[in-house]
Amino acid sequence: MKELVLALPSIILVGISNAILKWRGVSNGMSSAHSLIDRLAAIARDPYLIAAAMGTLISVLWWLSIISRVRVSVVYPAIQGGSILVTLALVTIFLSEKLTFTQLAGIATVIVGIFMMTGSDR
Secondary structure, eight states: OHHHHHHHHHHHHHHHHHHHHHHHHHHTTGGGOSSHHHHHHHHHHOHHHHHHHHHHHHHHHHHHHHGGGSOHHHHHHHHHHHHHHHHHHHHHHHSOOOOOHHHHHHHHHHHHHHHHHHHSOO
């Protein structure tokens, strides 16, 4: 369980960053930008996207600081799965994305898997 607690900052930061990227990408019309330069210029002017990039960077730095103290085979999948869960929760709540029953079943499976992995003996 200690390892899951150590993974939480990365899980939360990446999940929030992903939700912000989705929100700003849709609201700014970046997907319709004509060129890579136009997209990069839109990113450079958007403080929310810069904050999302910083959140991802901080998450990576946190990961580097804990990697020697945790079982990578447990914590890395927990971060990846947990980030997906946080992202899904945020976009469902704030961006009104809909989840199907099958997706909800998959989410439940990820949650159970994370707890099974982090609760296993060393």
